[in-house]
Amino acid sequence: MSLSQRLARLFALITATFAASAIAGKEPAIATGKMLGDTCASCHGTRGKSFDEYMPSLAGIDRQQLVRAMRDYRADRRASVVMNRIAKGYDDREIEAIADYFSRIR
Numbered sequence: 001m002s003l004s005q006r007l008a009r010l011f012a013l014i015t016a017t018f019a020a021s022a023i024a025g026k027e028p029a030i031a032t033g034k035m036l037g038d039t040c041a042s043c044h045g046t047r048g049k050s051f052d053e054y055m056p057s058l059a060g061i062d063r064q065q066l067v068r069a070m071r072d073y074r075a076d077r078r079a080s081v082v083m084n085r086i087a088k089g090y091d092d093r094e095i096e097a098i099a100d101y102f103s104r105i106r
Contacts, residue, residue, distance in 0.1 A: 006042040007082065014039065014089065033101030036094055043082070048102045063103035070095045 037048065040058060045051045048058030058066065072078035073087035074095075090098070 003043070003082065007086070009042070011089075031094060031097070033097035033099075036090070036098045037101040040098075047105055049105075058102040059105040061099075061102050063099045066099040066102060067095055070098070 037058075040048065043055055044058045045055070048061070050057040069078060070083075070087050070090065071092075073080060073083040074090070076084055078084075087095075
């Protein structure tokens, strides 16, 4: 499966989750760091343990390092065709939840 196909699936999953809540007339549930982090698996490996020497592992990463990187991607201060687009989909609370999740994996 190509990277663009994996990204399309990721965005479809996120969209479906929030659309279902909107249709039901409820506020979307606050996503947990694990739930948000699981969407990173197609590129960064299951539980952030990369299966590719060219893709960085997120498991055990320093929390502040990941928060800073995600915010930099979101603000286009750090260049990446894929991550700049993905990071724009997360607010600060979600980025911090993702960072908490990956920083605790050993």
